[in-house]
Amino acid sequence: QVQLVESGGGLVQAGNSLRLSCAASGRTFSIYVMGWFRQHPGKEREFVAAILANSQGGGGTSYADSVKGRFTISRDNTKNTVDLQMNSLKPEDTAVYFCAARTGPIVEVRPSRYDYWGQGTQVTVSS
Numbered sequence: 001q002v003q004l005v006e007s008g009g010g011l012v013q014a015g016n017s018l019r020l021s022c023a024a025s026g027r028t029f030s031i032y033v034m035g036w037f038r039q040h041p042g043k044e045r046e047f048v049a050a051i052l053a054n055s056q057g058g059g060g061t062s063y064a065d066s067v068k069g070r071f072t073i074s075r076d077n078t079k080n081t082v083d084l085q086m087n088s089l090k091p092e093d094t095a096v097y098f099c100a101a102r103t104g105p106i107v108e109v110r111p112s113r114y115d116y117w118g119q120g121t122q123v124t125v126s127s
Contacts, residue, residue, distance in 0.1 A: 036048040089123075
């Protein structure tokens with residue numbers, strides 16, 4: 001089993017930045033892909049970004065079009081953490097953000113393809 005714990009959510013004004021962090025524990029050697037998803041009230045969970053285990057120099061990453069150029073995902077395999085740096089935040093970025101991990105070797109955007117989930121952290125962007 002793998003446990004994921006997110007931190008770093010909060011309230012921020014539009015245009016500002018926020019950094020989310022996710023710490024993984026347990027059978028972390030089985031994880032190939034770590035990702036971030038978000039869920040707006042009353043809507044389905046949607047893909048935000050993902051990163052491969054062997055990502056180097058910014059490669060091995062994937063982003064949703066809505067966050068491309070504003071969000072950056074990074075990973076520290078020595079600490080078993082994955083971060084999401086969110087810049088130029090917009091009110092529509094307001095959501096609960098979830099960290100996820102999958103044991104398959106390919107980046108997937110479908111939530112059903114991920115094996116482990118964190119409890120979620122609220123991000124609220126005021127206009």
